[in-house]
Amino acid sequence: xxxxxxxxxxxxxxxxxxxxxxxxxxxxxxxxxxxxxxxxxxxxxxxxxxxxxxxxxxxxxxxxxxxxxxxxxxxxxxxxxxxxxxxxxxxxxxxxxxxxxxxxxxxxxxxxxxxxxxxxxxxxxxxxxxxxxxxxxxxxxxxxxxxxxxxxxxxxxxxxxxxxxxxxxxxxxxxxxxxxxxxxx
Amino acid sequence: xxxxxxxxxxxxxxxxxxxxxxxxxxxxxxxxxxxxxxxxxxxxxxxxxxxxxxxxxxxxxxxxxxxxxxxxxxxxxxxxxxxxxxxxxxxxxxxxxxxxxxxxxxxxxxxxxxxxxxxxxxxxxxxxxxxxxxxxxxxxxxxxxxxxxxxxxxxxxxxxxxxxxxxxxxxxxxxxxxxxxxxxxxxxxxxxxxxxxxxxxxxxxxxxxxxxxxxxxxxxxxxxxxxxxxxxxxxxxxxxxxxxxxxxxxxxx
Numbered sequence: 001x002x003x004x005x006x007x008x009x010x011x012x013x014x015x016x017x018x019x020x021x022x023x024x025x026x027x028x029x030x031x032x033x034x035x036x037x038x039x040x041x042x043x044x045x046x047x048x049x050x051x052x053x054x055x056x057x058x059x060x061x062x063x064x065x066x067x068x069x070x071x072x073x074x075x076x077x078x079x080x081x082x083x084x085x086x087x088x089x090x091x092x093x094x095x096x097x098x099x100x101x102x103x104x105x106x107x108x109x110x111x112x113x114x115x116x117x118x119x120x121x122x123x124x125x126x127x128x129x130x131x132x133x134x135x136x137x138x139x140x141x142x143x144x145x146x147x148x149x150x151x152x153x154x155x156x157x158x159x160x161x162x163x164x165x166x167x168x169x170x171x172x173x174x175x176x177x178x179x180x181x182x183x184x185x
Numbered sequence: 186x187x188x189x190x191x192x193x194x195x196x197x198x199x200x201x202x203x204x205x206x207x208x209x210x211x212x213x214x215x216x217x218x219x220x221x222x223x224x225x226x227x228x229x230x231x232x233x234x235x236x237x238x239x240x241x242x243x244x245x246x247x248x249x250x251x252x253x254x255x256x257x258x259x260x261x262x263x264x265x266x267x268x269x270x271x272x273x274x275x276x277x278x279x280x281x282x283x284x285x286x287x288x289x290x291x292x293x294x295x296x297x298x299x300x301x302x303x304x305x306x307x308x309x310x311x312x313x314x315x316x317x318x319x320x321x322x323x324x325x326x327x328x329x330x331x332x333x334x335x336x337x338x339x340x341x342x343x344x345x346x347x348x349x350x351x352x353x354x355x356x357x358x359x360x361x362x363x364x365x366x367x368x369x370x371x372x373x374x375x376x377x378x379x380x381x382x383x384x385x386x387x388x389x390x391x392x393x394x395x396x397x398x399x400x401x402x403x404x405x406x407x408x409x410x411x412x413x414x415x416x417x418x419x420x421x422x423x424x425x426x427x428x429x430x431x432x433x434x435x436x437x438x
Contacts (some may be wrong), residue, residue, distance in 0.1 A: 033248035047252055055255045055361045082363055119234035127242040149239050155206045170197040181231055
């Protein structure tokens with residue numbers, strides 16, 4: 001009865017669900033799709049996830065309390081994608097506990113004082129290699145990297161979307177990038 | 186040269202610096218450190234190179250062209266704005282429903298725990314009654330309604346024609362139970378609407394029978410691995426009659 005109950009508190013807002021959905025959710029369908037694509041690994045599943053997430057967003061539209069609409073939608077997309085993965089590909093989901101054991105040390109790139117210019121090496125990587133390397137990152141690393149380096153969210157937005165503190169976003173991002181660089185070089 | 190554990194924090198700050206996420210004081214602090222510690226400066230260079238690479242090699246893909254339209258359709262009502270009744274009329278009907286519901290919710294919660302599925306479907310039914318159209322696809326023809334669900338939900342529902350029994354088909358819509366989109370057929374009897382939702386049986390809601398939630402009658406049965414929920418403000422007997430007709434009807438697409 002949540003829908004009707006919240007309508008009772010604020011009947012005017014009850015009339016506006018479609019309009020709210022249009023202004024809060026619809027502008028970020030591309031972002032939602034890209035995140036779903038990176039999380040599920042293919043386009044068909046990404047579409048299903050986004051469609052499912054949109055329905056969930058619509059039903060929860062009155063719970064959106066302001067702030068970044070994009071983060072809000074992306075957190076729903078992310079949760080929907082994980083439900084989907086748990087159901088369809090249980091082995092693909094890496095829990096956070098597995099990751100906290102991974103030290104920054106483990107993902108350390110090569111000797112930073114080496115004479116080979118690393119930036120030049122990185123620049124030579126081809127698209128396929130890069131794509132595969134990102135796809136191979138454990139999901140919490142991958143989502144953080146994708147939200148930052150592909151989607152361009154700021155740290156606070158990533159923290160909201162992935163429901164972790166900013167400190168965790170920072171360490172995941174650093175680990176993700178180091179792993180990625182170590183893989184592609 | 187390796188970074189000590191205590192330098193980890195500096196590494197994170199370098200990333201945040203490259204990402205322009207630091208306030209001026211912290212930004213200044215880490216720039217000074219990068220001037221002293223080559224490993225930190227090298228880290229910054231790697232990050233920039235990686236970002237440049239990602240920017241060049243991985244263009245941001247737009248959602249497929251049909252996706253937005255499908256979302257709008259599944260949301261239902263988004264495309265029906267033109268038929269929207271006046272705010273005042275809607276506000277009045279919502280206020281009235283809210284009054285009725287808030288009283289009834291007390292009773293329902295106090296007496297027994299209705300399943301979440303039934304609750305959620307009653308909400309959907311009420312929402313549909315308040316919407317300009319209670320359905321996303323308007324058709325009395327089951328040959329139109331059934332295929333409409335293809336591609337919107339995994340299993341398209343059994344649709345039967347009960348017009349001769351005075352339960353004409355109005356159309357269908359997609360509701361959501363938990364996170365699963367499900368098919369709801371809408372039939373009419375006199376001036377009452379009936380929402381009939383088919384939920385895949387894995388949901389394990391096996392308690393068949395009749396109940397009343399917030400003033401709405403709910404008849405529930407399981408058939409061929411599908412859990413059916415009929416919801417209406419019809420009298421319970423008539424709703425059960427409808428359920429019986431639907432169950433026994435052989436006219437399947």
